[in-house]
Amino acid sequence: METVISLEGVTAELGGHPVLRGIDLAVRAGEVIALLGANGSGKSTTVRAAVGRVPITAGRLEVFGTPLSRFRDWRRIGYVPQRSTAAGGVPATVREVVAAGRLAHRGLRPLRRVDHEAVHRALETVGLADRAREPVATLSGGQHQRVLIARALTNDPDLLIMDEPLAGVDLASQDVLADTVRTLVGRGTAVLLVLHELGPMEPLIDRAVILSGGRVERVVQRGDQLPDTHACHPEDAAEPSAEPRLHTGIM
Ligand SMILES: Nc1ncnc2c1ncn2[C@@H]1O[C@H](COP(=O)(O)OP(=O)(O)OP(=O)(O)O)[C@@H](O)[C@H]1O
Numbered sequence: 083m084e085t086v087i088s089l090e091g092v093t094a095e096l097g098g099h100p101v102l103r104g105i106d107l108a109v110r111a112g113e114v115i116a117l118l119g120a121n122g123s124g125k126s127t128t129v130r131a132a133v134g135r136v137p138i139t140a141g142r143l144e145v146f147g148t149p150l151s152r153f154r155d156w157r158r159i160g161y162v163p164q165r166s167t168a169a170g171g172v173p174a175t176v177r178e179v180v181a182a183g184r185l186a187h188r189g190l191r192p193l194r195r196v197d198h199e200a201v202h203r204a205l206e207t208v209g210l211a212d213r214a215r216e217p218v219a220t221l222s223g224g225q226h227q228r229v230l231i232a233r234a235l236t237n238d239p240d241l242l243i244m245d246e247p248l249a250g251v252d253l254a255s256q257d258v259l260a261d262t263v264r265t266l267v268g269r270g271t272a273v274l275l276v277l278h279e280l281g282p283m284e285p286l287i288d289r290a291v292i293l294s295g296g297r298v299e300r301v302v303q304r305g306d307q308l309p310d311t312h313a314c315h316p317e318d319a320a321e322p323s324a325e326p327r328l329h330t331g332i333m
Contacts, residue, residue, distance in 0.1 A: 083110040086241045086272045092141035094131050101127045103296040114273045114286045119293035125276040126164055129243050133161045160234030164245035177214040179229050183236035204232040209258045224255025245276045256281050
């Protein structure tokens with residue numbers, strides 16, 4: 083299987099402080115990899131480094147066999163950052179936000195039929211084709227998340243990276259997101275997820291990489307015992323939430 087992304091001994095600093103202290107991670111075509119760990123363990127920084135948003139200070143980082151510094155084929159990677167919204171006060175429709183994902187193809191030229199088809203396909207994948215004409219501002223948090231994922235899917239990426247896609251998302255939308263990931267994996271797409279709770283993603287995860295203090299603490303293969311949530315997020319244990327628990331299974 084092709085290795086779509088590999089990190090070897092990757093280190094990175096933010097604000098002059100070391101944040102990643104030697105991350106090893108490999109994702110192959112069709113795999114679903116979950117990055118887990120306590121708040122501040124370096125999960126977001128790892129995926130941001132993987133898409134070139136945080137410079138690495140040492141180690142090797144390759145995407146599709148090319149060092150990141152020389153990689154140019156960004157259409158092959160879809161990235162959904164943490165805690166963003168699709169609306170941002172802009173009165174755009176769902177279709178317009180998703181169509182922005184085709185800018186890499188079209189620049190500022192008008193969208194062609196093939197672009198519209200790609201947008202429609204992405205909206206169908208996340209179950210929002212029937213909401214295409216609605217303003218994004220009218221969507222729920224979970225639907226927003228699905229719009230952002232659709233935008234990341236418009237170029238049929240070979241690697242989809244999502245930073246906490248389940249955060250603040252209702253259970254019904256979580257199930258839709260899990261179905262979306264299942265569909266993508268069926269097409270051979272690799273998926274790298276930052277998660278706090280596995281929720282309905284759990285049966286899809288091939289490997290969980292648990293970070294601690296900017297290092298890989300351990301790797302858990304599918305079928306092996308995953309840690310419980312409190313082991314990953316001790317701070318969560320100190321403040322039990324009044325919210326109903328997500329169905330986390332072995333997490
Ligand atoms: N812009 C920044 N400047 C300085 N330090 C930062 C910056 N962003 C993050 N950090 C620090 O880097 C460390 C890792 O942060 P990161 O966001 O990668 O963790 P995380 O595992 O994704 O956490 P969470 O689960 O809370 O999202 C933390 O100690 C954080 O305080």
